[in-house]
Amino acid sequence: MPEPTKPTTGFPNPATDHAERNLNLHQYAVRHEEATFFWRARGEAMREAGITDGDLLIVDRFVDARPGDVVVVAVAGEFLVRRWRREADGALLYTEHPDYPPLVISSETDYQIWGTVIWVLHNPNRRRR
Amino acid sequence: MSNLALCDCDSFYCSCERLFRSDLTHRPVVVAGNNDGCVVSRSKEAKPIIPTGAPIHEYRRQLQEYGVVVFSSNYALYQEVSSRVQSVMSRYTGKQEIFSIDESFLDLSAIPPGERAAAMSELRGAILHEVGIPVSIGLAPTKVLSKLASHVAKSLPEGVHGFADAAAADDILSITPCDEIWYVGPARSRQLREEMGITSGLQLKRADIIRIRRRLHVPVARIVCELRGIPALPLHTSAPARKEIMCARAFGKLVTTLADLQEAVARYTADATRRLLAGHQVCGTLSVSLMTNGFRTDLPQYRASCIVPFDRPTNYIPDLITAARAAAAQIFKPGISYYRAGVMLSDLDSDTLIQGSLFADDPDDKQRRLLAVIAAIEAKFGKGAIYFAATGGSSPPWAMRQNQLSPRYLTRWSDLPVARA
Numbered sequence: 001m002p003e004p005t006k007p008t009t010g011f012p013n014p015a016t017d018h019a020e021r022n023l024n025l026h027q028y029a030v031r032h033e034e035a036t037f038f039w040r041a042r043g044e045a046m047r048e049a050g051i052t053d054g055d056l057l058i059v060d061r062f063v064d065a066r067p068g069d070v071v072v073v074a075v076a077g078e079f080l081v082r083r084w085r086r087e088a089d090g091a092l093l094y095t096e097h098p099d100y101p102p103l104v105i106s107s108e109t110d111y112q113i114w115g116t117v118i119w120v121l122h123n124p125n126r127r128r129r
Numbered sequence: 130m131s132n133l134a135l136c137d138c139d140s141f142y143c144s145c146e147r148l149f150r151s152d153l154t155h156r157p158v159v160v161a162g163n164n165d166g167c168v169v170s171r172s173k174e175a176k177p178i179i180p181t182g183a184p185i186h187e188y189r190r191q192l193q194e195y196g197v198v199v200f201s202s203n204y205a206l207y208q209e210v211s212s213r214v215q216s217v218m219s220r221y222t223g224k225q226e227i228f229s230i231d232e233s234f235l236d237l238s239a240i241p242p243g244e245r246a247a248a249m250s251e252l253r254g255a256i257l258h259e260v261g262i263p264v265s266i267g268l269a270p271t272k273v274l275s276k277l278a279s280h281v282a283k284s285l286p287e288g289v290h291g292f293a294d295a296a297a298a299d300d301i302l303s304i305t306p307c308d309e310i311w312y313v314g315p316a317r318s319r320q321l322r323e324e325m326g327i328t329s330g331l332q333l334k335r336a337d338i339i340r341i342r343r344r345l346h347v348p349v350a351r352i353v354c355e356l357r358g359i360p361a362l363p364l365h366t367s368a369p370a371r372k373e374i375m376c377a378r379a380f381g382k383l384v385t386t387l388a389d390l391q392e393a394v395a396r397y398t399a400d401a402t403r404r405l406l407a408g409h410q411v412c413g414t415l416s417v418s419l420m421t422n423g424f425r426t427d428l429p430q431y432r433a434s435c436i437v438p439f440d441r442p443t444n445y446i447p448d449l450i451t452a453a454r455a456a457a458a459q460i461f462k463p464g465i466s467y468y469r470a471g472v473m474l475s476d477l478d479s480d481t482l483i484q485g486s487l488f489a490d491d492p493d494d495k496q497r498r499l500l501a502v503i504a505a506i507e508a509k510f511g512k513g514a515i516y517f518a519a520t521g522g523s524s525p526p527w528a529m530r531q532n533q534l535s536p537r538y539l540t541r542w543s544d545l546p547v548a549r550a
Contacts, residue, residue: 032259034216034217041548
């Protein structure tokens with residue numbers, strides 16, 4: 001990138017010695033570079049967890065999901081975003097919307113956690129970039 | 130002592146395609162190469178159905194019958210997944226040779242010998258857990274033996290296999306034909322069989338090395354050393370400086386006009402120059418070649434090439450494109466249906482040799498600034514955000530056929546994988 005034009009006369013910039021790097025959102029949100037993937041959420045079933053249609057999900061595969069975490073999970077050939085809880089033999093995948101019931105999974109082999117959602121990037125003004 | 134490991138991704142392209150398609154977990158998957166022509170990667174389930182390298186169009190019936198899912202090569206996806214895999218590997222070794230997009234040799238000498246196998250199991254788990262790609266790892270004292278060990282590893286559920294020393298590989302070598310040993314290949318193994326009566330890997334290992342060197346030259350003698358556990362192929366931890374850069378591709382459909390040909394060679398020139406710039410190199414010569422499809426005996430056949438030398442070595446894309454277009458015009462013959470074109474940059478040199486001019490208004494400086502601006506735009510907005518009009522738009526008529534291309538999940542915001550909320 002081209003350097004911004006520097007003034008050639010006038011007072012020296014008193015902030016020069018205190019300059020720090022600009023804040024970098026990627027650095028803040030991504031802790032495990034190789035294991036972090038961006039996903040798009042589609043649908044409203046997780047609305048009360050702060051995830052709405054079109055939101056960007058930051059998913060970390062390094063982080064092991066703990067019961068109650070929001071995860072990306074593969075069920076019957078499809079990827080879902082759900083709040084996950086392990087049951088005696090299987091799992092419960094909770095939605096966060098009164099109209100959508102939780103999904104009961106009766107066997108450990110019927111679902112696979114793909115990764116843990118660690119951040120959600122949400123546009124509050126409903127305008128797409 | 131097994132101080133070397135080969136880490137090999139299982140059915141790499143297919144594994145990348147499956148990463149964001151959980152519906153394909155147990156289905157047979159294949160990936161086709163350029164122009165959707167031949168099979169370049171097969172999942173475990175697809176291996177009994179179609180041989181590697183087979184032309185897709187000859188197997189349509191079988192593919193359909195077994196419900197095989199066919200993808201075009203999504204190089205943008207594979208490259209990004211590959212660099213994540215390599216990056217996980219680099220945590221386990223200080224010295225790593227990236228041999229290909231899906232294979233790396235790791236120097237394990239920094240890990241105590243008794244802990245190496247366990248460390249490689251851990252690495253395999255880390256790559257699967259973090260990146261989602263299955264790998265097989267072979268440990269051995271040499272490259273050729275570690276490749277063999279990785280083949281053994283592929284058939285084991287734990288995915289890791291080691292030969293503590295060269296003798297440990299003897300049982301496997303006795304049932305391994307020569308052409309399955311790394312670097313030997315079909316031509317040399319035929320020669321070994323016909324001239325020396327050698328068919329198995331174990332026979333090759335025990336062969337008279339002087340005779341081998343005399344009859345089949347040094348490369349095969351090196352393999353014999355490696356089979357005996359004596360390293361003869363060193364680890365290359367940095368890519369050797371390239372001597373030439375080639376970009377040659379068959380067209381999606383036959384090309385008949387000079388305008389289309391020039392657009393294609395301009396695009397290939399831009400792609401080749403991108404690699405030239407990435408390696409901080411300049412080139413002294415550009416050559417363009419054109420050819421027809423030799424299998425289309427119903428059409429007139431023609432092939433030609435044209436070499437353009439430069440007064441001064443360059444990496445300036447506009448000059449290179451101009452040269453390539455002029456070269457194409459010189460060898461173009463009307464009434465011919467062209468099948469393939471290629472652009473080669475040669476006489477490569479380091480660009481530091483032409484940098485550092487004394488004069489501020491040096492034209493080279495202006496050119497460097499233009500290249501820097503293009504590079505910055507591509508870095509920020511992605512490849513294709515800016516291009517030379519001479520290289521054609523986003524889908525020119527001659528473009529490679531990629532009918533089954535999956536989304537560029539990792540490199541485009543518009544292509545992110547979708548999870549239903």
